[in-house]
Every structure is written in structure tokens, then in C-alpha cells.
Amino acid sequence: MDNDEQTLATNELTTLPLDHNWYQKLASNFEIIQPYLDKLNTDELGLDDLKNKFDNISDKINIYETNMQAIVNILSNYDVPIAIVDGKVVETEEGE
Incomplete structure (x- = not known):
């Protein structure tokens, strides 16, 4: 397709009567x-x-979140006062 400036006939198509000129403008739009x-x-787009790149990034984010949760769980088992709050690792008060 060339880069010639082509514009759709829009307002021009609302005029009556529906003659051959109207049909030609409509066909030109198509x-x-x-x-x-x-x-x-x-x-071609x-x-x-x-979509493949998005799926790949989404998979990596899921792996990251899973790994982060596993690390927090391990550290919590050793009484390290941390937790995940709103997707961020934060220090907590003892006993929370």
C-alpha cells in the first residue's frame, strides 16, 4: 500500500439522493x-x-511472586518479622 493521502468520505455520504456518486464514495471507503x-x-501487525511477549512477561511475574512468597515463608519460619503487604515485603512487629 502506498503512502498517498487517502481520506474516507464521511460527511459527504449523509447527503441524499443515493445516486451513483454516493455509491462511488462508499466503494472508495471500502x-x-x-x-x-x-x-x-x-x-502483519x-x-x-x-501476545507471546506478554505471556512470557506474565509467566516471569508469576514466578517472581511465587519465589518471593516462598522466601518470606522460609524467613517467617525462622521468626524473621516480615510479610508481604500489598505486593511488597515489609517488616512486621514481633508476634504479628
Whole structure:
């Protein structure tokens, strides 16, 4: 697709009567939109790659949180006064 400036006919389509000129403008809109729809269909936008990266980051965050909870649990077993509050490791008062 070239970078020629193409604009959709919008306000112009609300005028009556629905003559051949109106039809041509409507058809032109679809011609402008079609290449973008084709990109979506062939994933030229890289959406699959983006989803894979998001899933990878999400997995790493889950592993990090699991590891952090395990460390806090181990330290708590040795009476180290810490806990996870609002996703952060904080020092607690003895006996909490």
C-alpha cells in the first residue's frame, strides 16, 4: 500500500439522493479500509508476537511472586518479622 493521502468520505455520504456518486464514495471507503483489514488477517501487525511477549512477561511475574512468597515463608519460619503487604515485603512487629 502506498503512502498517498487517502481520506474516507464521511460527511459527504449523509447527503441524499443515493445516486451513483454516493455509491462511488462508499466503494472508495471500502477500498481504503481493505488493506488494513488484510494486515489484520495476515497478522502483519505482529499481534501474535506481542501476545507471546506478554505471556512470557506474565509467566516471569508469576514466578517472581511465587519465589518471593516462598522466601518470606522460609524467613517467617525462622521468626524473621516480615510479610508481604500489598505486593511488597515489609517488616512486621514481633508476634504479628
